[in-house]
Amino acid sequence: xxxxxxxxxxxxxxxxxxxxxxxxxxxxxxxxxxxxxxxxxxxxxxxxxxxxxxxxxxxxxxxxxxxxxxxxxxxxxxxxxxxxxxxxxxxxxxxxxxxxxxxxxxxxxxxxxxxxxxxxxxxxxxxxxxxxxxxxxxxxxxxxxxxxxxxxxxxxxxxxxxxxxxxxxxxxxxxxxxxxxxxxxxxxxxxxxxxxxxxxxxxxxxxxxxxxxxxxxxxxxxxxxxx
Amino acid sequence: xxxxxxxxxxxxxxxxxxxxxxxxxxxxxxxxxxxxxxxxxxxxxxxxxxxxxxxxxxxxxxxxxxxxxxxxxxxxxxxxxxxxxxxxxxxxxxxxxxxxxxxxxxxxxxxxxxxxxxxxxxxxxxxxxxxxxxxxxxxxxxxxxxxxxxxxxxxxxxxxxxxxxxxxxxxxxxxxxxxxxxxxxxxxxxxxxxxxxxxxxxxxxxxxxxxxxxxxxxxxxxxxxxxxxxxxxxxxxxxxxxxxxxxxxxxxxxxxxxxxxxxxxxxxxxxxxxxxxxxxxxxxxxx
Numbered sequence: 001x002x003x004x005x006x007x008x009x010x011x012x013x014x015x016x017x018x019x020x021x022x023x024x025x026x027x028x029x030x031x032x033x034x035x036x037x038x039x040x041x042x043x044x045x046x047x048x049x050x051x052x053x054x055x056x057x058x059x060x061x062x063x064x065x066x067x068x069x070x071x072x073x074x075x076x077x078x079x080x081x082x083x084x085x086x087x088x089x090x091x092x093x094x095x096x097x098x099x100x101x102x103x104x105x106x107x108x109x110x111x112x113x114x115x116x117x118x119x120x121x122x123x124x125x126x127x128x129x130x131x132x133x134x135x136x137x138x139x140x141x142x143x144x145x146x147x148x149x150x151x152x153x154x155x156x157x158x159x160x161x162x163x164x165x166x167x168x169x170x171x172x173x174x175x176x177x178x179x180x181x182x183x184x185x186x187x188x189x190x191x192x193x194x195x196x197x198x199x200x201x202x203x204x205x206x207x208x209x210x211x212x213x214x215x216x217x218x219x220x221x222x223x224x225x226x227x
Numbered sequence: 228x229x230x231x232x233x234x235x236x237x238x239x240x241x242x243x244x245x246x247x248x249x250x251x252x253x254x255x256x257x258x259x260x261x262x263x264x265x266x267x268x269x270x271x272x273x274x275x276x277x278x279x280x281x282x283x284x285x286x287x288x289x290x291x292x293x294x295x296x297x298x299x300x301x302x303x304x305x306x307x308x309x310x311x312x313x314x315x316x317x318x319x320x321x322x323x324x325x326x327x328x329x330x331x332x333x334x335x336x337x338x339x340x341x342x343x344x345x346x347x348x349x350x351x352x353x354x355x356x357x358x359x360x361x362x363x364x365x366x367x368x369x370x371x372x373x374x375x376x377x378x379x380x381x382x383x384x385x386x387x388x389x390x391x392x393x394x395x396x397x398x399x400x401x402x403x404x405x406x407x408x409x410x411x412x413x414x415x416x417x418x419x420x421x422x423x424x425x426x427x428x429x430x431x432x433x434x435x436x437x438x439x440x441x442x443x444x445x446x447x448x449x450x451x452x453x454x455x456x457x458x459x460x461x462x463x464x465x466x467x468x469x470x471x472x473x474x475x476x477x478x479x480x481x482x483x484x485x486x487x488x489x490x491x492x493x494x495x496x497x498x499x500x501x502x503x504x505x506x507x508x509x510x511x512x513x514x
Contacts, residue, residue, distance in 0.1 A: 006327040010316075017315050082307035082385075083373060086275060086300055087328035225279055 003088050007097025008104065011071050015105045018070055021063070025106070028059045029113045045124045049117075050186040053133070057140065057183050060106070061169055064144045065152075065161035067105065071098045074152040076223055085224060095149070095220040099213065102145050110137065132193045139206055140182050146212035147182075153219045178202050228288050228380055229253050230274065230411060235283035237269055237435075244269045246435045248283070256407045258422035258429030258443070259415040260504060265432040267415040268308065271383045274413070275305050288380055304374030308386035310366055314359035318350060318369060321358060322376075329377045344372040348402060364395030371402060381411045388421050400424050423500040431507050439507050446503045450485055454502045455493040457482045465490055471505055 015021060036052040043051065072095070076085075085091045114134065147168075148161055155161055172181035176188045178201035184192075192198040230252040237245040245266045259267050272278040274285060276296040285292040287299045312321050319341060326337045345351040348368040353361065361369065367387055374382050384403065388396045403412060403425055416422060422429055422443065429446065431439040439446055458479040459465070468486035475481075483496070485506050 002330075003328050006324065010320075010324045013320065014313060014316065077311070078307040078309060079311055079370075081277060082272070082275065082305045083310075083312075083325065083370075084328065086277065086303065086305050087325060089297055224277070 001090060001093065003090075004093050004097055004100075007093060008101045011098050011101030012105055014071065015067065015101065021067055021070060024059075024063050024066075025109050028056055028063065029109045032056060032059070033113070033117075045121055046129070046190075049121070049125065050190060053137070054183075054186045057137065058169065061140065061144050061182060062162065062166060064102070064106070064141070065148045065158055065165050067102050068145065068148040068152055069158035069161065071102060072149060072152060074154075074156045081224070091224055092217045092221055095216055096213075099145060099149055099216065103142060106141050106145075107138065110134075110141075129193070132199075133189070136184075136189065136193065136202065139202060139209070143205065143209035143212070144182050146209050146216060149216045150212045150219070153216070153223070179205055181205075228411060229286075230288075230381065230413070231284075231286040232274075233284045235270075235273065235280060235285060237266075237273060237278070237280045239269075244435050245273070245280070248432075248435075248437055250430055250437065250440050252411055252413060252428075254409065254411055255427055256403060256412045256414055256425045258426035259413060259432065260417070260419065260422050260429055261415075261432035261438075262417050262508075264434075265417075266435040267417075267432055268385055269435075270432070271305070271385050271413065271415055275303055275383055276300055301377075302380045304376065304379040304382040306367075306370040306374045306382070306384045306387060308389065310370035312358045312366075312369070315357060317355055317357055318345070318361070319354040321369075322354075322373065325373050326376055331377070340376060344375050347375065347406070348372040362395075363390050364392070364399070367391060367395070367399055368402065371399075371406070375406065379410075381413070382406070383413045383415075385415045386417070387414070388416065388418055396421075419499075419501040419504050431504065433508055443500060446507065447498050447500055450498040450503045450506045452495065453485050453487060453506070454496050454498045455484055455486060455489045456496050457484065457490050457493040469505060469509070471502055 032055060033052045036055065037048065041048065080094070085094060088094060114130075118130065144165065148165065151161055151164060155164070169182060172183050173185055175181055176184050178192070178198050232248060232250050235245055235248040236243060248266075248270065259270065261267050269278065273280045274287065274292065276292055276299050288302055290298050290302075292299055316324075322341045322345070323337060326340055331337045331340060341354070342351060345354055348371055350365060350368055350372065353365065358366070358369075371382075371384070371387070374384070387403070388399055391399060400421060403414065406412070414421065414425060426443055428442050429439070430437060431446075454471070457465070457467075458476065458481050460479050464473075464482065467482065467484035467490065468488075469484060471483040471485060473480060473482055483502075485502060489495075
């Protein structure tokens with residue numbers, strides 16, 4: 001476990017250095033909300049926010065496979081195996097570090113966006129709504145990352161990951177199932193998010209994400225022992 | 228200090244990749260010679276604890292590889308074949324990362340280690356360069372420098388000179404010889420010249436089996452008096468026991484071959500490790 005912070009730190013550095021990913025994230029987190037906010041509509045602040053959030057999440061979830069592929073090719077390169085893994089006391093931490101790094105990287109962008117958002121709209125949006133929505137956002141991101149890592153063990157090319165995630169996302173929004181959907185129709189989310197049963201179902205969804213995380217560790221261990 | 232391997236067997240997809248391999252390696256550069264697919268990398272990965280094995284025993288500096296893998300890793304450095312690293316990080320960042328993973332938590336000692344290792348391989352002035360900006364030879368030197376982090380007692384080097392130009396190849400061999408004092412260096416290659424110029428002892432692997440284990444000189448002596456040169460004037464190449472090479476001499480063609488009974492008119496010549504390797508592997512070369 002002692003090496004986990006170093007592994008995360010290094011992968012974060014690599015992600016920060018990827019200009020394309022950073023540009024897309026800035027577009028999604030900053031430019032898109034500014035454009036949406038300046039559209040002349042009759043909507044309330046919350047409605048505007050949900051509209052923006054919907055677009056943000058769709059683009060963000062589509063971007064996640066690119067981030068996953070950037071840090072993890074789906075297989076172990078010879079230097080990863082013989083140089084990095086050889087120096088680790090727990091080799092599974094290598095994949096855990098990558099998953100956590102992608103999660104942290106997206107979360108930092110989200111955090112800054114919502115700090116600014118909260119400063120501007122603190123008295124216009126109830127804090128409880130904001131926090132519950134944010135929980136759903138993080139849940140979706142966590143699930144998409146662990147799911148993308150899991151699939152990357154089988155599908156080597158990033159484009160296949162993208163296609164799969166887009167199909168999954170379309171089905172998610174169409175079905176609006178709390179057990180299955182990575183993201184929802186904003187109206188559905190707005191009405192359901194305070195419902196206890198909905199949140200219990202999302203808890204089950206979270207458990208599936210955690211299972212994917214364990215699955216990633218198991219698949220990784222198998223890859224390490226395979227030649 | 229030594230590496231002891233007893234009756235090692237590794238089966239992969241119902242094929243014996245390593246078949247009952249036994250050997251002992253002491254300080255110095257030890258050569259592991261064999262053609263592609265002979266099982267060299269598998270053996271290296273098993274010694275380094277990266278691959279499990281099916282049967283046998285391995286002891287590295289008195290440590291059992293199966294029972295104490297973490298302790299074995301602590302005293303090991305590994306340079307894999309076709310060494311590369313993440314392209315968009317600098318040499319310094321990569322080194323700092325690898326030093327941290329090796330357990331060097333103090334930033335001052337890490338800095339000292341980075342400077343020492345990069346100086347050792349002549350890359351100190353390149354430390355701000357991105358990995359993608361390094362030449363093949365520089366990457367190999369970075370590879371050996373990273374294997375030296377923490378001053379390990381045992382260094383495994385897999386096919387280090389593949390893809391290097393002649394100048395880089397010679398300087399890399401010199402580097403290996405220079406760092407080999409008080410260490411075991413296990414050098415795996417299919418390039419006979421690399422072994423000839425660096426190793427006193429070697430093992431020849433063929434299809435997972437030990438074909439020869441002993442000193443380089445003894446191996447060469449096996450073909451002493453059996454290597455011949457024969458000049459032909461026309462294009463018709465005579466049948467020889469074990470053909471080694473063919474060289475155009477202008478007016479004639481010189482054949483180098485191995486045989487107990489030479490062709491009439493052949494001249495005996497000094498054997499090389501390459502001759503001995505071909506002899507031991509009994510591999511008939513096509514003209």
